[in-house]
Amino acid sequence: MEWLLIMPIMPSATGNSKPAVGKAAIKEGIANGMASDTIGRYDVFKVVDLFGQGNMIVEVGSWETLNPDTSPYDSGFYLSYFEKRDGKYVCVRDMNMTTTPATKPAE
Secondary structure: OOOOOOOOOOOOOOOOOOOOOOHHHHHHHHHHHHHHOOOOOEEEEEEEEEEEEOOEEEEEEEEEEEOOOOOEEEEEEEEEEEEEEOOEEEEEEEEEEEOOOOOOOOO
16 A cells, blocks of 8 residues: 655645645655754654545544654644555545644734
């Protein structure tokens, strides 16, 4: 099974931005997110439910972004939809949301 890691700290999938579309845009979002993380935050994913039928699988879970000292930075939920293509499961839809309230931008 192929997995696509969507890190919640990145603009490709966060709650208040448009999703990245296409492999190149997703890869760019991951690279930019990793490059902008100068303090070493990391993500923990927990699969809550995994079910499938025929050529599809749906994964539902939660995620948490932690600071290097293990204190929480952000958290939320995700849902990923996989289709079997050429004998491999490929993630074709992935979305998540944060449970952290949005903050107003500085004026």
